[in-house]
Amino acid sequence: MMAGYIVVGVDGSAPATAAVEWAAADAQRRGLAIRIVHVGEQQWPHGETIECRAGALEAAADRARRLTRDVKVTAELLSGHVITNLIAESESADSLVLGSRGLGGFARMVLGSVGTAVAGHAAGPVVVVRAPAVVQHGRIVVGDDGSEHSEAAMAYAVEQAGARGAQLHVVSACQMPALSPYAVNYSSLMESALRDEARVARERVIPWRERSPGLVITDDQPFEHPAIALVEASRTADLVVVGSRGLGGFASAVLGSVSRGVLHRVHCPVAVVRPRAKARP
Structure with missing residues (x-):
């Protein structure tokens, strides 16, 4: 498995927050960094602005920092096609972590065409998270x-x-x-x-x-x-x-x-x- 960092795709939705929490725990356990990205396409839904997207991105980064110790966390707002960007991010990442559903560019992430394309074509592991873990089974x-x-x-x-x-x-x-x-x-x-x-x-x-x-x-x-x-x-x-x-x-x-x-x-x-x-x- 490649060393380095975990990429997390976020959009401000609850499943995306669960994805950040999962990635934070995984990065802490395996000694990896975290890179959080929000991909914005040209058509922004629900009257969303760049300030809204930047706020969601920074909130996700802050959440990851609060949940980890000595884990490097970076964040970047990307523009362009969601699938293309996420697949490109997977090329040099240890893994890519996504929420099971989302808003905006991540709508129907797992159960729709975007999630299928990312999971089928990403260069490495794609982890899909529905909700925060309530019980640990070991x-x-x-x-x-x-x-x-x-x-x-x-x-x-x-x-x-x-x-x-x-x-x-x-x-x-x-x-x-x-x-x-x-x-x-x-x-x-x-x-x-x-x-x-x-x-x-x-x-x-x-x-x-x-x-x-x-x-x-x-x-x-x-x-x-x-x-x-x-x-x-x-x-x-x-x-x-x-x-x-x-x-x-x-x-x-x-x-x-x-x-x-x-x-x-x-x-x-x-x-x-x-x-x-x-x-x-």
């Missing part, structure tokens, strides 16, 4: 299917769990397709294939345990839809981590049905992780 949940994207998600989840002193729970869900009641032999074959898939998933966790001996890592291979499994696991999690795309049940994990189910129904913050682009020789 557990991070990560979805794994063996793809390159879930590998990046696992790495981020391990880092988060280690920084928090939390347990890590790996969910590798698979779902049996609907079959005709007459397809008895095929059903038996599918059950055998699912058992093999679960065994392979358990084996994928072993190297992570070996590399992180001080971390408690549990795993589960439920035979159900991945989104359902992750949402259920999120009830007792402080963070759910998914790859931005995957294989099998996690295909198009963020831009498809799984991600939509998770983002609409999850009970805690969600981190969407893409593998970092490899530097050219």
Whole structure:
């Protein structure tokens, strides 16, 4: 994971404030700086002025400073296209943190086109925060299917769990397709294939345990839809981590049905992780 700073996108909304609070705690734990940005497009809604935007930005920065110790906090008011600016900010940042909904340029941030584009194209992890945490469970949940994207998600989840002193729970869900009641032999074959898939998933966790001996890592291979499994696991999690795309049940994990189910129904913050682009020789 890249060192340096966390970028937080704000707009004065309650979810954006929750995003600032989440980023402040994460920066404090992991020894990172915080960069807070407010992106203003040409058409400003609700009679908003540059003074209003500057005030919302400074309030967010003050909030981050009050919640941290010895964490560098900077803030900048940007102009231009929201998606383009946020994706550009993600290029050199450790992660990008956003509220689940917002005002102005951040309207429908997660559940609309802006959030989908940012989560699907940002250079690194995008953390989506709905509201301030009320209860700490001491557990991070990560979805794994063996793809390159879930590998990046696992790495981020391990880092988060280690920084928090939390347990890590790996969910590798698979779902049996609907079959005709007459397809008895095929059903038996599918059950055998699912058992093999679960065994392979358990084996994928072993190297992570070996590399992180001080971390408690549990795993589960439920035979159900991945989104359902992750949402259920999120009830007792402080963070759910998914790859931005995957294989099998996690295909198009963020831009498809799984991600939509998770983002609409999850009970805690969600981190969407893409593998970092490899530097050219």
